[in-house]
Amino acid sequence: MTRLSTAVRGLVTAIAALLTATAASAPARAEPEPKAPEDFVALRSVDPTIIEEIRYFTPHNFVGERIDGYRQPLCILTRPAARALHAAQSRLLSQGYSLKVYDCYRPQRAVDHFVRWAEDLDDQAMKDEFYPDVDKSRLFADGYIAEKSGHSRGSTVDLTLVKLPARPTRPYRPGQPLTPCFAPEDERFPDNSVDMGTGYDCFDTLSHTLDPRVRGQQRAHRLLLKDTLEDLGFVNLAEEWWHYTFKPEPHPDTYFDFPVSRASLTGRR
Template identity: 70%
Template sequence: MTRLRTVLRVLAASAAALLALSTTAPAAQARPEPTPPREFVALRTVAPTIIQEMRYVTPHTFMGVAVTGYRQPVCIVTRPTAEALRTAQAKLLRQGYSLKVYDCYRPQRAVDHFVRWAEDLQDERMKAEFYPRVDKSRLFADGYIAEKSGHSRGSTVDLTVVKLPALPTRPYVPGERLAPCYGPKAERFPDNSVDMGTGFDCFDTLAHTDDPRVQGEQRANRQLLKRTLASVGFTNLPEEWWHFTYKPETFPDSYFDFPVAWPRGARN
C-alpha cells in the first residue's frame, strides 16, 4: 500500500508539472509580432498613382529568393515621406512620367537575411546579373551589404521613373538565363523603367548616380529622378541612383522590424 501511495504521489506531481508547463510555456514562447507605429502609412493610400514593383517579395533579388519579412507587395513609409512622394509624382505626371518604387520600408530581419547570405560565399546563383564584376567576399568591404539600413527607419525608398503609358514588367522565372545588370538596356532583364544605365540593385560602380561613364539619355534620366526628388526634400545616396531618403527623417535613430504587410481596413 505504501508503495502504491508513493507511485500515486509521483504521478500526481508529474501531472501537475505537465499542467504548469502547458499553461506557462505558450505564454513564455509567444512573442507578439511588432506592428508599425502610427506615423507609418501604406503609400497607395496617399499616392495611389505611383507604380509599385516590390522586388523583395519575389525571387528576382540579388539572393535569388524572396526576402525574409516581406509578406505583401506593399510600399510602407512614414507619412511625410509618402506626402513628399505624392508631390514628386504630380510633377512627373505633368511631364508624362510616373515614379515606380522597388523597395520602401525594410524590416531589420530582412537586413539580417542579407547579411547571412553575404557571409555564405558559396551561394552565387544571381552573380551573373547583380554583381558579375564584384567578388562576393568584397560585398561588406565595398559597402554593398551592411548590418543596418536606412530603409528600416521608414524614410528611405528605392525607385525609378517610368514613361507613360507603362506596360507591366514581366515576372522573373527562376533559373532563366541571367544578363549583367550594367549591360545595354535591351540585354538586361526587362524593366518598364526608362534607361538608367543599370538595373536596380546593380552592385557595380556604374550604378553611382554621377558616374562619368553614364552620359546622354541615361544621365538625363538619372538627373530627372534626382532633380525631381531633391525638389521635395529627398537626398540621393551617390553610390545608388535609385536610393533616396526624405529629410528630416521621422525616426532618424530607430530601426524597426515589423513585417512588410498592410491589412485591408488598417488605419492610414
C-alpha cells in the first residue's frame, strides 16, 4: 500500500511538472487592444469635407518616423468636438476656406514615443525644419514636449485653413533637404494651407498665436481661424496657433491609449 501511494505521488508530481513546463513554454496571450468610448467618432462620419493630413502617420514630423499608435491616417474626436468642427467648417466654406486637421485624438503611447525621442539627444534628424533655433536638451523645460497631452483626452485638434479650391501637397521624401519652419512661405516645405507665418509643429516663439512679429495676411489668417473656432467653444493654446481644445471636455481627466484606427471605433462596450 505504501509502495502504491509512493508511485501515485510520483505520478502526480511528474504530471504537475509537465503542466508547469507546458504553461511556461506556451506563448503569452496578447492583451486585447483598448477600444474608444462610445462618444468618440471618426471626423469623416460627421463632416467628410474637412481635409485630413494626419502628420504623425507619416515620417514628416519632428521625430522623423511614423509615431506609435497611428495605425491609419484618421482623425478621431469626441462627438461634441467633431460637431463643433462641422459648424466651423460650414462657416468657413461660405468664405472660400476649408479646415485641414493635422492631428486629433493622440494615444498615450504616441506621447510616450515623443518623450523617448526627446530624451535621445543624439537624434536630431529633423532639427533643421522643426526646431532649428532650440537646443534639444531644452524641449521639456521650454514646454515643447510633455509626458501628457490634452490630445489624449479626445477633444483637442491641431488644424489650419486651406483656400479653396485646395491644391495638392507634394509628398515628403525622407532624407530630403530641410528648411526652417519659420522661413518665408515660398521656402518652407510646401503645404496647401494659407500662410500662417510658420509651418505646423514649429518649435519657435513665432508659433505663438498672437506674436506681434506676425503681421499682415499671416496674422489675419490666424485670427480668422481663432475667431471662428472660439465662437464655437474651442480654446486656443496661446503658444501654438494650430492647437485648439473644445470646452467643456467630455473626458477632462482621462488620457486614453486606444490606437488611431477604425478598429478602435468598432465593437465598443
